[in-house]
Amino acid sequence: MTRTIFAGFVPQKVKPIYDLVLKNQYQTAKDMKEGANIRNLARNVDNDFNLHGYNLTHALGHGIGLETHEMPYISTKNDTILKANMIVTNEPGIYIPGEFGVRIEDTVLITKSGCINLTKSEKNYIVVDKQE
Numbered sequence: 001m002t003r004t005i006f007a008g009f010v011p012q013k014v015k016p017i018y019d020l021v022l023k024n025q026y027q028t029a030k031d032m033k034e035g036a037n038i039r040n041l042a043r044n045v046d047n048d049f050n051l052h053g054y055n056l057t058h059a060l061g062h063g064i065g066l067e068t069h070e071m072p073y074i075s076t077k078n079d080t081i082l083k084a085n086m087i088v089t090n091e092p093g094i095y096i097p098g099e100f101g102v103r104i105e106d107t108v109l110i111t112k113s114g115c116i117n118l119t120k121s122e123k124n125y126i127v128v129d130k131q132e
Helices: 015-031 038-051
Strands: 005-007 061-063 070-074 087-090 093-096 100-103 106-110 115-117 126-128
Touching (some): 015 106
Antiparallel strands (some): 061 087, 087 106
């Protein structure tokens, strides 16, 4: 699980990027189910990011098993079909070199009709008190 956390406040320049990542994370969760094509899942996110001037610079997710990162890698380079009982991550992210990055990651169980989110944590803006 990954969350982007803000110290004290959410900078105005980060909000539209955070909202774009969150929108795509929710949409991917809706689209993940048995029979879904991994390439299409990643393309959908990459296309939406491109419309807003960004790129999906790393895989949209990966399998979870004996290792933390394993097949299937959810990317535009993989034409695998999701199967029921697979456990994968859903982790879109946008990174602005030298400035900031936003990633929202959950671990999900693929089912015949959708996916079950195994990660229970807030996804909206998380702001912690800034320590002086």
